[in-house]
Amino acid sequence: MKNYANAADVLPPALLAEVRKHWLGCLWIPSENENSSVKRVLDTIKSGRHTVAEVAALSGASIPSVYRIARKLGDANPFKQQRRCHAMEDDSVPASV
Secondary structure (H helix, E strand, C coil), X not given: CCCCCCHHHHCCHHHHHHHHHHCCCCCCCCCXXXXXXXXXXXXXXXXXXXXXHHHHHHHCCCHHHHHHHHHHHXXXXXXXXXXXXXXXXXXXXXXXX
């Protein structure tokens, strides 16, 4: 299924001219039900019962999209990856005196 089209092929000329006044380049136009889809994914993530791969499979979203949506939860994001400094964890590095 093709998810994109040339705006000149699908928009009336007057509307295309109006869009060009505000934006040149790629433009994403979300579907009317996209917000409810994101809300469902967020609800599934918040339940805490599924892995990222399971949420992706259940929602039909890609794994990177699930991570992107999960970031909206902030500190409540169960998929938040802890960033650690490897140099501080390495026992071979001598401690400062």
